[in-house]
Every structure is written in structure tokens, then in C-alpha cells.
Amino acid sequence: QKEVEQNSGPLSVPEGAIASLNCTYSDRGSQSFFWYRQYSGKSPELIMSIYSNGDKEDGRFTAQLNKASQYVSLLIRDSQPSDSATYLCAVTNNAGNMLTFGGGTRLMVKP
């Protein structure tokens, strides 16, 4: 059974701080890694994708991937109250046709 694990939180950070979200996965054949943001009562929306080891930056977001450690992380710089949401880590299988999600980490950014 493929597993993707996240700390459920809530992770509480003050406005302007860096939020660090972590995810581990069990399938060594996984090829693609994603972070989705989900506001309460809404559908998930993709915010970051990463396919190779290292860092990938997009605005205030940085995704980090370490395949040897089977670890993916998301850093949110200058956190804003509007970043308060649940962040879902998702990992594909080797074929890239199935997506496994973690349980999500609830982030709360306090003004």
C-alpha cells in the first residue's frame, strides 16, 4: 500500500513568518510530487509541482525534494492570513497515472 504521510497540524505561524510543511512517501518509484492547497469547503488547487531533487521556487513558495530520503517539503515565505488552508502533498506512481494524497496539514497564519 503506497503511503504519503503528513502531520495533520494545525501548524500555527505568525503573519510574515516562514511556514514549513513536510511530507514523506513510501513508494520509491514515485516520479512526480505536488502540493495542493485546499480552503475549507473548496476543491484542491495546485500550487507547486516538483520532479527532480533539489529546490524549486515560485514566488513565496519553495518546494524541496529529496528522493533518497523520500521527503518533500513546502516553504511559504512571508506567510499571510490568506495562506490559512489545508495543504495536501500528492505523489504519483511510477507510471504517472495514479495520484496518492497525504492527509493534509492545516496551516493557520495569525495576524
Next chain:
Amino acid sequence: EAQVTQNPRYLITVTGKKLTVTCSQNMNHEYMSWYRQDPGLGLRQIYYSMNVEVTDKGDVPEGYKVSRKEKRNFPLILESPSPNQTSLYFCASSSYRGPGNQPQHFGDGTRLSIL
């Protein structure tokens, strides 16, 4: 506007009464998928389809059926619903290379309650 449309958005029904949740996308996407979301469990994939007439089981297919007769539609069928299928359901689509290479577009979700 590019979108994935699910219907109904909310449904309360009783055990054993067959139901269908429809999903339609207007982006000419080859790949479509159904997920269910339960508290603390994230989204779990029920079924997916790589193209017309091609469907495969996801991680939790038991109790569900799907069909893909047309590219734009991917209905989810519960032949004999049971209370453990009470959940929030999402349909998603992406272009031909599937979720590994292309972002998925999600519908707004369908909240099913089975009594």
C-alpha cells in the same frame, strides 16, 4: 471558461438506492479521475480513465462503478450505496499525460450522505 462540472453538489439518500454522480469537463482532457475525501485521510483515488473506454481501479474502488463512453463525461455510479460511502467526492481531469505531468483540474465536489 475551462471547468469540471459535477452534479449534484449535495445529495442525501438511503442505503441501497442506486445513484449516479455526473462529471463533465470542457477542456478536451483525456485523463479523468474520481476521488473521495474523508477527514484526516486526504483524497483517495477511486477510479481513473486514461481515455474513452479505458478505465482502471484506483486505491478504493469497492462499491463503485464508472464508465467513459465520451471524452467529456465520467460518471460515478453507486449501485447499492452504503453508509460507509458517505463522503465528499471530487472529479478531476488533466491532459493526456495524466496527473504525473499535468496539473489536475478539480470539480467543486459532491457531498453525499447515505443514511
